[in-house]
Amino acid sequence: MKKNLRLLPFILLLTGCQSFLDVQPELQVDESQAITNGSTAEAAVNGLYNRLGSDSYYGSNFPAISYLSGGDIQWTGSQSDPQQITARKLTADNGYVGSAWSAIYKTILQANYLLETVPTLSDPQLTADRKNQIQGEAYALRALSYFDLARGWGGVQLILKATHTPSDNTGITRSSLDDTYAQVLKDLTAAEPLLGNTTNRNKVTRKTVWALRARYHLYRKEWEQAETYASKLIDDAASYKLTKPYNAFFANNAVATTESVFEIAYTNSFKNGHYNWWLPPALSGRREWAPNDKLVTLLNDPTVGGNRSELIAKTVPPGNLWYGKLYYRTPLGTDPAYVIRIAELYLIRAEARAQLGKTTTALADLNAVRDRAGVALSQASTKETLLLAIENERQVEFPFETDRWFNLIRTGRVAAVLGITDVNKYVLPIPNSEILADKALTQNPGY
Known part of the structure; x- marks a missing residue:
């Protein structure tokens, strides 16, 4: 994962979405060209949503991992990566899994940089309410990202600070699944009071946080809270x-x-x-x-x-x-x-x-x-x-x-419904490239 963590703030700001996934991590740009005022902050927020919607995240790969794994979709083409998923023969070099992991962490990195930078800006364009809204969106989308990592890969590395140099955020070991989910709840809790109680189906509001909390509490078997939210x-x-x-x-x-x-x-x-x-x-x-x-x-x-x-x-x-x-x-x-x-x-x-x-x-x-x-x-x-x-x-x-x-x-129904009894297959493999890049990162059993 560390090669992903070395993306610098200016790269994170870009809003072209799919094109900037290929930027080399060693590229370095002066931070003065990044989030420095209201207009660049707004561009960075748009970039955050573009990260979430990228081809490797919700734009294709992450949902595909779920529905290709679920037993109702057949592979009919020529690509080997989806074939591995439908055949339940995933390897740690599967391209769909690797690109989804990378895209989710890039979304987290974008959120981290917004959370660090926006509170420090002095620009009449950025009112206190607007600063709160941006931070609330960043917290909520970071929560969604860690939620998706948790349900896909189990406990993961919790990267909670912006990355400015290649040495930042190094040597972080994987947290437990419980601690990863705890971070999800912490971020959702932080987001809620910062966001407006409005309806917006394309941007995060307080209502979006309530919906994500309902899903979170269901996964955690916290039935009363799931019902309430x-x-x-x-x-x-x-x-x-x-x-x-x-x-x-x-x-x-x-x-x-x-x-x-x-x-x-x-x-x-x-x-x-x-x-x-x-x-x-x-x-x-x-x-x-x-x-x-x-x-x-x-x-x-x-x-x-x-x-x-x-x-x-x-x-x-x-x-x-x-x-x-x-x-x-x-x-x-x-x-x-x-x-x-x-x-x-x-x-x-x-x-x-x-x-x-x-x-x-x-x-x-x-x-x-x-x-x-x-x-x-x-x-x-x-x-x-x-x-x-x-x-x-x-x-x-x-x-x-x-x-x-x-x-x-x-x-706990996957064995009865799909006949998959190997519990190691209930989580995805950590991409091999990430294991090689970061000695602190350990592989899931069975891969």
């Missing part, structure tokens, strides 16, 4: 509600609907790379992966998928190939990346309530999602049947998002 969003019906029918949040070039709590926006110059891997060649994609027969059957079953069948389509004869169409837009690559939707908050609260013995209200939350999809209401009446129903609902609600694999790991 999910309710903050669900109860704000003027801002967040399930769109009907299901495809209303993505069809016909829809963006920033009431379905979205936080989605990353893309443009013709800053593209979401998912379309390239999902769409068939006739639609200018490569169709390197596709829904497998099991998922196609589930989505096309009116009693299971309901109108979520709109997530998939079939090419014309003689091909007759199923493909995913969540990412499809013109211009190509301008689809949002969905970080968290209100449907997830309903299912988080349903699970938390089931765990707390609140079966009636848990069922109501589950059925809100099912009703939106046009399927019959569930009759699950016990904790066990509710939890299984929620798991099955997630499978058809979020098949092309960052959900399936991580939730099966979280609930």
